[in-house]
Amino acid sequence: MAALEDAVKAADGGLRVAVRLTPKGRRDAIEGLAETADGGAEIRASVTAVPEDGKANRALVKLLSKSWGIPKSDIAIVSGATDRHKVLSLICEPERILPRIADSVAAAS
Secondary structure (H helix, E strand, O other): OOOOOHHHEEEEOEEEEEEEEOOOOOOOOOEEEEEEOOOOOOEEOOOOOOOOOOHHHHHHHHHHHHEEEHHHHHHEEEEEOOEEEEEEEEEEHHHHHHHHHHHHHHHHO
């Protein structure tokens, strides 16, 4: 079973978050946790934006910023800019943001 601790890791100055993004979805939303093929986990999210010219990535950053209360400028895509599977870097205080991430994932499940 997927665990939040497998999708969210502590990093210098904040957190690293694994996300599986579905573009052209019905709505912009965090949809819970998903298990990866290697036994890890990632947060599932969908956005209505199309995956061209970075539109879906910008929509993802906007969604997470709003959901987790982090400025958009403090969220960066570290890997997977052109892939569904992404790793994001959050510049934040982990102890303040982790409960928000957990709440948003729990609400979606």
